[in-house]
Amino acid sequence: MSTATARRTGVCTFDTLKTGREEIPMISQAGKIRAIFLAVALAVAASVQGLTNQASANTATQANASQIVSDMGAGWNLGNQLEANANGYPSETAWGQPAVTQALIDKVKAAGFKTIRIPVSYLRHIGPGPDYTINSSWLNRIQQVVNYAYSRGLHVVINIHGDGYKTINGSWLICDSSSQTTIKAKYQKVWQQVAYRFKDYDQRLILESMNEEFDGQYGRPTQPCYSNINSYNQIFVDTVRKTGGNNSSRWLLVPGWNTNIDYTAGNYGFALPTDQYRSPSIPSNERRIMISVHYYSPWDFAGEESGSITQWGRAAANPSRTSSWGQEDYLDSQLKMMYDTFVTKGYPVVVGEYGAIDKSSFDPSNNRYRADFARAVTVTAKKYGAAAIYWDNGENGQYGFGLFNRRSYAVTQQGIVDAIMSGVRSAAGSPGVPSGT
Template sequence: MVSKVVKIRVIVIAVMLALAASVPGLTNQTSANTVTQSSASQIVADMGAGWNLGNQLEANIDGVPSETAWGNPAVTQALIDEVKAAGFGTIRIPVSYLNTIGPGPDYTIDSAWLNRIQQVVDYAYNRDMYVVINIHGDGFKTIDGSWLICDASSQSEIKAKYQRVWEQVASMFQDYGQRLILESMNEEFTGDYGEPTEPCYSNINDYNQIFVDTVRRAGGNNSSRWLLVPGWNTNIDYTAGDYGFTIPTDEYRDPSIPSDEQRIMISVHYYDPWEFAGEESGTFTQWGAAATDPSRTPTWGQEDFLDSQLKKMYDRFVVQGYPVVVGEYGSIDKSSFDSSNNGYRADYAYAVAATATKYGAATIYWDNGANGQYGFGLFDRNSYAVTQQGIIDAIMSGVGSGGSGRA
C-alpha cells in the first residue's frame, strides 16, 4: 500500500493537475474531430497502464542479442503474470536483432531468436494483455552490430534490410489480433542532442513509411493492426513541432476500416527534467508541488511543463485521430541520497500517467530490471516480488484518474 506521505503527495499533484485542466482548445473541438478521436480514445483506454520489459530482448553481447546479457534472468511466464496481477494491461517488449540478421539480399533472421521473441510475446498476449514489440537497439551507434543508422551513407542497403526484417516479423505475427502493436523503431537520431538535421530526419520518415507499407502487405491481421511510429529521438518538441516529422500514409490498410479512422499511433518518450529522472547523481532527488527542498528540486520540468508538452501532442495528433503513446517514462532510484526520493518518484509517475490520460495518451513505464541505486525497477525479476508498490499504485491512480479536464 502507498504510505500516508505518498498519498498526500499524490493528492497534491492531483489538485495541481486539476487546476491545469481547463485548457483552451480542449473543449472546443469540432464534431468531426470528435468522430476521428473515437477509435483513438478506445485503444488508449483498452491499453490501460503499461510496463516495459526493458534490458531483456534488446540486451546483447558483442552484437548478439541475449536476454540475460545485461544482468537480468531469462523472462518467464511467472514474471509476466506478476506484472499483470499488479494492474498493468500493456507490456512493451524492446527487441534487438543486430547480428541475428543474416547477409543480404535475404537478411534472414535467426529462427531461434524469432521463436524466442514469439514465446515472450505469448507470455503476455495469451494473458489478454496488449503487447508492443519494436526494433530497439539496432539504431544505436554505441551498440555493436547496429545498422539502422539514419546518417549513414548506405541508405539503400539499410532500407532494404529494414524492409526484410519487418517482412519476417510481421509475417510471424500475422494471425495475432489487435492486442499486438508493432512499433517501427526506438530512439532514432544522429546521436547528437541538438535540433534535427537533414537528411537524417528524411530517412527516419522513410523508415516509418517502409514499416507501414511492409507490415500492411505482410498478410493476415497486419492490414488492420495498430502501428506505432516515432519522430526524431521520440522527442516531443521535434515530433509535434515544425521540425520535419511526417505521419506515414496508410494506403495499404484494410479497406473495411472507416476512412475517418486512423490505425497509426505516435510514439514519444518522457524523462524531463533529466536531472531528476535520469541523471546518475544525488543532486536532484525531489520533484513536483510537494517538494520541500528547493536545492534538491530542478528549476524546470515541473507539472506545468509536463502539461504543456503533452498538450502539444494532443493538439498535433490526438485531435486528428492518431493515438499518442508515451512509450517510456519514469525516474531512477536516488533514495540512497534522499530517503524521501521514492515518494517523489511516485509523484512523478502519477503526474505523467494522469496528464497523459487527460490528453488522451497511453503510458508505458520504463523498467530496466534494476533495483536499488539508479534503478528503474518495479519488480525483482528473480523472485517476482514487487519492489516499488508506491510507484505502481501511483501509476494505477494516474491512469484511472479519468484525465480530469480531458475533452
C-alpha cells in the same frame, strides 16, 4: 532510451542508463556460446507454444483511437531483456537479467498492468543480404515472450530497439549513414519477417517501427537524417500492411526524431506516414497509426546519475533538491502539444517510456517523488488521450528503474505501482496531482 550523456533542456532520452554504462563489456567466447545455446534451447519450447497461442484472424475486433488507448491502460516495459546483447548478438541474459518467464509476466499483470512493451534488438541475428534472414531461434524466442503476455489477455508492443545506436556492436539502422539503400532494404526484410510471424495476432499486439532513432547528437534534428527516419516509418507501414492477415488493420506505432516531443510535434521535419495499403474495412475517417514519444523531463531528476536533484512536483519539500524546470506545468504543455498536433486528428499518442531513477540513497524521500512523477505522467497522459508505459530496466537500488525483482518476482516499488494505478483510475482534467495528497 539513448545514452547517459544526454544533458539538455527538453525531453531527454537515454539507453545506457538502463544498464548504467555505455555498453556491456565484451564477454568471453564461451560466455557468448552459452548465451546462444540458451536462446536455442528456449526457442524449442517457443516454437511449440507460439503455434498454440496465436489468435484467430477471424476473431479480431476493431478498436478506434479512444478505445485502444483506454484498453491499453497502465503499461510496463520489459527493459534490458530482448534488446540486450553480447558482442552484437542479442541475448536476454547478456545484461545480467534472468531469462524471462511466464511467472514474471503473470506478476506484472497481477499488479494491474494491461500493456507490456517488449523492446527487441536483432543486430547480428540478421543474416546477409539480399534476404537478411533473422535467426529462427531468436525469432521463436521473441514469439514465446510475446505469448507470455498475449496469452494472458494483455496488450503487447514490440519494436526494433537497439539496432539504431552507434555505440552498440552490430548496429545498422543509422539514419546519417551513406548506405541508405542497403539499410532500407535490410529494414524492409526484417519487418516483413516479423510482421508475417505475427499477422494472425489481434489488435492487442501493436508493432512499433523503431525506438530512439537520431544521429546520436543531442541537438536539433539534421537532414537528411530526419528524412531517412520518415522513410523508415513509411517502409514499416507499407511492409506490415502488405503481409496481410490482421496486419492490414493493426495499430502501428511510429516515432519522430529520438522520440522527442518538441521535435515530433514541432516544425522540425516529422512526416506522418501514409497508410494506402490498409484494409478497406477500416472506416475512412479512422486512423491506424499511433505516435510514439518518451518522457524523462526534467533530466536532472529523472535520469541524471547524481544525488543533487531528488525531488519533483508541487509537494517538493526542499527547493534546493528540485529542478528549476520540468515540473507539472511543463509536463502538461508537452502532452497538450501532442494532443493538439496528433490526437485531435485521430492519431493516438503513446508515451512509450517514462520514469525516474532511484536516488533514495541520497534522499530517503526520493521514492515518494518518483511516485508523484509517475502518477502525474499517467494522469496527464490520460487527460490528453495518450497511453503511458513505464520504463523498468530490471535494476533495483541506486539508479535503477525496477518495479519488480525479476528473480523472486516480488514488487520492489509498491508506492510507484500504486501511483500509476491511481493515475489510470483518476478523473481526466486533474493532471499533476501528487500521490501524497
